[in-house]
Amino acid sequence: MIKAVVLDIEGTTSPTSSVREELYGYTRDRLPDWLAENQGDAADSIIEATREQAGQPDADAATVAAILIEWLNTDVKSEPLKAAQGIICAEGFRNGALFGEFFADVPPVLRGWRNAGLELYIYSSGSVRNQKDWFAFARGGDLSPLITGHFDLSTAGPKREAASYEKIASTIGVPAESILFLSDHPDELDAAVAAGWSVVGVTRPGEPNDSRPPHRYVADFADIVLDDESD
Structure with missing residues (x-):
């Protein structure tokens, strides 16, 4: 689960x-x-x-x-x-020069997951400080209350290494098999799978990274069915 x-x-x-x-x-x-x-x-x-x-x-x-x-x-x-x-x-x-920009499908799905009791974390190569601001100053309203915690290169390690995902799992205290990772980058998905996580790739029109087997990909967060990931 x-x-x-x-x-x-x-x-x-x-x-x-x-x-x-x-x-x-x-x-x-x-x-x-x-x-x-x-x-x-x-x-x-x-x-x-x-x-x-x-x-x-x-x-x-x-x-x-x-x-x-x-x-x-x-x-x-x-x-x-x-x-x-x-x-x-x-x-x-x-100072109003920057805002966090999100795909339209993301905020409602994150709210739904949070309301369902899931813990949501961010793991990005951008600094934790940038991550927090990205969500707090989101165009359309503050999304930061939805996020439980943040990880970056300094707190977790490189995103293409399985050890980084193992460290995150240990830090948040959730078994690897109970964590779902979403990313557009297949090398990151590979590393998360090597650490025992479930993954779903995200591929959207106009984005630079292509999908790569064997991962399952979606173009919209609304297409992610979490029960499928826990089978």
Whole structure:
């Protein structure tokens, strides 16, 4: 019996374009100035972590900004990048420049699952801070009360490794066979299955990731029948 549903964001609950164009664009525009303005404070840990990951121990703030923007443009899964993005985009959500965008079918289904007693979790490569803001500042109204908890690269690990899913199951205290994972990325679905989870792939028109056997795919959350997943 499914007791918890863990959801990806990009391409699953939300259009990839809304993340890549709006969140990434806002981060790209603000990143150089933010790093320069916050040296000696919040930027220091991000600068140091970027230097270490890039193998450039003497990189100044401008060079670090260029590195992070290159990683952003090439979709490198980097913890310092995600941390910086979380802080910078928090400004955007609060000043009205950014909103969480969701496919129309998602909010009503999440409400129905929550009302039925299921626990809902988010697992995304975006920082927990960004995830929380994405739901709290959702266009059309706050969805954050529906979500029990959040996981990202720093709290769970890489999304294509089974150990990350094992860690999440241990953290939330739900047996692997009672967890359903929804994602548009087949490698993530493979990793979750390797950890003993049930999965359903999500494939929507215009999204970049194609479906791949042997996973079952839906184009609308309303087509997910949880009783089927618990057989």
